[in-house]
Amino acid sequence: MITNFFIPELxxxxxxxxxxxxxxxxCHTVPATIDLLKDTFGDRLISRFGPVNWPPRSCDLTPLNYxxxxxxxxxxxxxxxxxxxxxxxxxxxxxxxxxxxxxxxVIENWMSRLDYIRASRGSHMP
Numbered sequence: 001m002i003t004n005f006f007i008p009e010l011x012x013x014x015x016x017x018x019x020x021x022x023x024x025x026x027c028h029t030v031p032a033t034i035d036l037l038k039d040t041f042g043d044r045l046i047s048r049f050g051p052v053n054w055p056p057r058s059c060d061l062t063p064l065n066y067x068x069x070x071x072x073x074x075x076x077x078x079x080x081x082x083x084x085x086x087x088x089x090x091x092x093x094x095x096x097x098x099x100x101x102x103x104x105x106v107i108e109n110w111m112s113r114l115d116y117i118r119a120s121r122g123s124h125m126p
Contacts, residue, residue: 002033005088007040021046021054067106072098 010018020041022028029048043051075094081087 002036007036010040017044019044019046066110068098 018041020037022037031049034045034047034049037045037047038050046052046054048054072091072094076087076090079090081090
């Protein structure tokens with residue numbers, strides 16, 4: 001999936017500033033996968049065993065965790081794709097339809113959650 005779809009798709013865009021984040025699932029952190037992602041993203045990889053360590057089962061949820069993946073998945077599978085081509089078409093369409101305004105609203109919501117957490121824990125945040 002990474003070599004046949006993800007990286008070729010990235011090559012169609014300017015991604016010099018793009019960061020990649022993944023969870024610490026064992027299948028995501030095998031050396032071959034981490035090496036491939038390091039080659040692609042350099043020090044902009046947030047992952048277990050990556051340049052920026054993201055602890056497995058971290059409680060620090062990002063907008064990707066609490067919104068984007070569920071949103072994309074719900075739309076990608078809405079028409080129950082039966083072939084890989086259909087699934088890939090759905091993924092491309094759904095991602096292409098995400099507008100900057102939606103992402104801005106998601107980030108604003110996330111920032112307000114962080115403010116709430118900071119306020120409820122006092123002035124320090126781990």
